[in-house]
Amino acid sequence: MKTRDRILLTALTLFNEEGEQNVTTVDIANEMDISPGNLYYHFKGKESIIESLYAQFDADFSQLLQQSEIAEMSLENHWYFMYVIFEEIHKYRFFYLNQTDILQRYQDIGRRFKRLVKQKVKTIELLCKSLIEANALSDSLVGSQQLAENISFTLLYWFPYQQLINPSADYDKIIHAGVYQILSLIVPYAQLEDHSIAQSLLSIYHARI
Amino acid sequence: MKTRDRILLTALTLFNEEGEQNVTTVDIANEMDISPGNLYYHFKGKESIIESLYAQFDADFSQLLQQSEIAEMSLENHWYFMYVIFEEIHKYRFFYLNQTDILQRYQDIGRRFKRLVKQKVKTIELLCKSLIEANALSDSLVGSQQLAENISFTLLYWFPYQQLINPSADYDKIIHAGVYQILSLIVPYAQLEDHSIAQSLLSIYHARI
DNA sequence: GTCTATATTAAGATAGAC
DNA sequence: GTCTATCTTAATATAGAC
Numbered sequence: 241m242k243t244r245d246r247i248l249l250t251a252l253t254l255f256n257e258e259g260e261q262n263v264t265t266v267d268i269a270n271e272m273d274i275s276p277g278n279l280y281y282h283f284k285g286k287e288s289i290i291e292s293l294y295a296q297f298d299a300d301f302s303q304l305l306q307q308s309e310i311a312e313m314s315l316e317n318h319w320y321f322m323y324v325i326f327e328e329i330h331k332y333r334f335f336y337l338n339q340t341d342i343l344q345r346y347q348d349i350g351r352r353f354k355r356l357v358k359q360k361v362k363t364i365e366l367l368c369k370s371l372i373e374a375n376a377l378s379d380s381l382v383g384s385q386q387l388a389e390n391i392s393f394t395l396l397y398w399f400p401y402q403q404l405i406n407p408s409a410d411y412d413k414i415i416h417a418g419v420y421q422i423l424s425l426i427v428p429y430a431q432l433e434d435h436s437i438a439q440s441l442l443s444i445y446h447a448r449i
Numbered sequence: 450m451k452t453r454d455r456i457l458l459t460a461l462t463l464f465n466e467e468g469e470q471n472v473t474t475v476d477i478a479n480e481m482d483i484s485p486g487n488l489y490y491h492f493k494g495k496e497s498i499i500e501s502l503y504a505q506f507d508a509d510f511s512q513l514l515q516q517s518e519i520a521e522m523s524l525e526n527h528w529y530f531m532y533v534i535f536e537e538i539h540k541y542r543f544f545y546l547n548q549t550d551i552l553q554r555y556q557d558i559g560r561r562f563k564r565l566v567k568q569k570v571k572t573i574e575l576l577c578k579s580l581i582e583a584n585a586l587s588d589s590l591v592g593s594q595q596l597a598e599n600i601s602f603t604l605l606y607w608f609p610y611q612q613l614i615n616p617s618a619d620y621d622k623i624i625h626a627g628v629y630q631i632l633s634l635i636v637p638y639a640q641l642e643d644h645s646i647a648q649s650l651l652s653i654y655h656a657r658i
Numbered sequence: 659g660t661c662t663a664t665a666t667t668a669a670g671a672t673a674g675a676c
Numbered sequence: 677g678t679c680t681a682t683c684t685t686a687a688t689a690t691a692g693a694c
Contacts (some may be wrong), residue, residue: 243659259553261470264687278660280689337549340609344468354613382633382651390633396613397606400549404563404605424591424599428637442591452677473663473669486677665690672683 244282246272255334260290260342280439282339287346294349297332301356304328315376315437318367321371322422325360325395326415333399357392364388377429390425394418413449420445452564453491456479459506460498466545469499469551482524496555503558506541510565513537514572524585525645527576531631534604542608566601573597577635586638599634603627622658629654 241249250272254263265286269276283289304324313321333352335342344351365388371377372384400420402409409417423442430438450458456617459481462471474495478485492498513533522530538545544562552559580586581593607627611618618626632651641648 261550262553265689266687274659275661276688277662277690281659285688311505340546340612341468341470343613344471357614380637382636386630386633390630393606393610393630394602396610397602401602401605404552405566419593421599421602424595425634427556427591428589449457474671475669483677484679485670486672490677494670570691659694661692661694663691663693665688667688668686670683670685673681674679675681676677676679 243274243278245281247279247282247289248292252332252334254273255290255293255350256332256337260334260338263343284331290342290346291349293332293363294335294352295347297328297335298352298356301328302359305359310363310370313367313370315371316441319419319441321367321425322395322419326398326418330415331397336396336399337403339400340393357396360395361388361392364391371426375431377426378431380429387425389427391422394422394425416445416448420449452483452487456488456491456498457501460657461502461541461543464499464502465541465546469543469547474498487546499551499555500558502556503544503561506537506544507561507565510537511568514568519572519575519579522576522579524580525556525650527580528628528632528650530576531604533622533630535607535627538604539608539620539624545605545608546612548609550607566605569604570597570601573600580635584640586635587640589638596638600631601633602635625654625657 251263251268254268254271256265265279266276268289269279283292310321325430328335336347339353343353365384368384368387368391370376372379395418398413398421402414402417404416420442422437423445427438427442456477460472460477463477463480466474469643474488475485476486477498492501519530530560544551548562552562569577574593577586577593577596581588604627607630608623611623615623629651632647632654636647636651
């Protein structure tokens with residue numbers, strides 16, 4: 241593995257674990273047993289490392305949102321999709337944990353992050369609409385747009401929330417609880433004939449929290 | 450107004466507007482046209498200013514949660530209560546905007562903030578239960594605990610979310626949209642006879658966004 | 659590519675005069 | 677209580693040897 245890539249990987253790990261603000265270029269170099277000078281040979285500075293990390297995340301996440309044959313997903317597959325999204329966010333969670341601050345200091349990342357969130361809301365809206373058309377969900381007072389926004393909102397802040405109220409919980413539990421939380425937003429809209437499916441899904445996820 | 454209080458007020462304003470990280474003790478002093486030395490006469494440092502601000506917030510918010518005769522509120526009064534909560538959070542929004550970072554650096558504040566959030570969830574749960582008992586809401590698959598958690602979650606991250614997707618929106622719109630968002634979480638549970646009330650509330654709030 | 663040594667900058671904080 | 681001047685510390689960044 242090349243030094244450049246090791247820097248990115250080490251930085252990502254430290255940022256996720258300690259918070260971006262609490263990690264200096266010297267910390268990253270120490271963790272890897274290289275000199276700070278060496279790190280600056282590969283990157284102009286911390287800012288440039290963060291930009292590279294964001295570029296990776298943006299590319300991965302965009303692909304995730306586009307690739308899927310969303311309209312054809314079954315109710316069960318939707319949950320798998322949510323699971324995958326949570327995993328991708330978790331991998332780069334420091335962008336979410338320190339969101340306000342990072343997006344304030346790196347305005348270009350801010351713009352791109354915002355675009356990504358909009359894309360996410362759109363995708364989820366499609367997903368909700370496909371469930372409504374398949375008569376799995378009822379089209380009620382609150383439209384699929386509002387529902388999609390609630391789901392997207394949960395995805396955005398789930399990790400900060402867990403870090404706040406449940407800091408010692410492990411990876412699997414956090415993600416299961418997240419899927420459960422989203423499920424709880426959708427269940428009220430489930431049609432009568434699908435209530436049994438919804439209920440069994442709820443109990444499956446609840447057992448794993 | 451005493452210098453000590455002016456420092457607190459100026460710091461609060463700057464923290465809310467620029468982000469806590471981007472405001473130094475010198476910035477605060479400059480904004481007030483006093484010297485940094487003077488500021489350090491009144492406070493041991495930035496940390497101590499933040500602790501004082503948190504103490505104010507914690508006291509105000511606790512009182513807000515305890516004071517109210519929650520169980521006796523009508524459906525309409527509930528919305529007023531949400532409004533007041535949003536306003537209190539907005540006043541001290543930097544704790545919410547830079548949550549992860551502040552709570553990581555000031556661990557004592559972290560503990561107290563967490564306690565406050567739990568208290569908030571409990572209060573909202575009581576509120577939901579009272580609505581269920583009054584037959585305004587149905588007791589469905591997802592219990593009042595889960596609903597309360599969804600509402601509390603929305604209150605926690607509404608301002609960071611708005612700053613992200615809607616940075617130029619003004620105070621009133623942001624809070625109205627927040628109340629609408631919470632309303633959208635509750636509406637699916639509204640009993641048939643209350644659907645008309647819910648619907649009119651939704652359209653009232655939607656018009657103001 | 660990698661190291662050591664060092665320069666630069668800015669925030670945080672204090673001493674002592676008024 | 678308030679000011680000016682100054683110190684300390686830590687992060688960021690660079691130069692030059694190997």
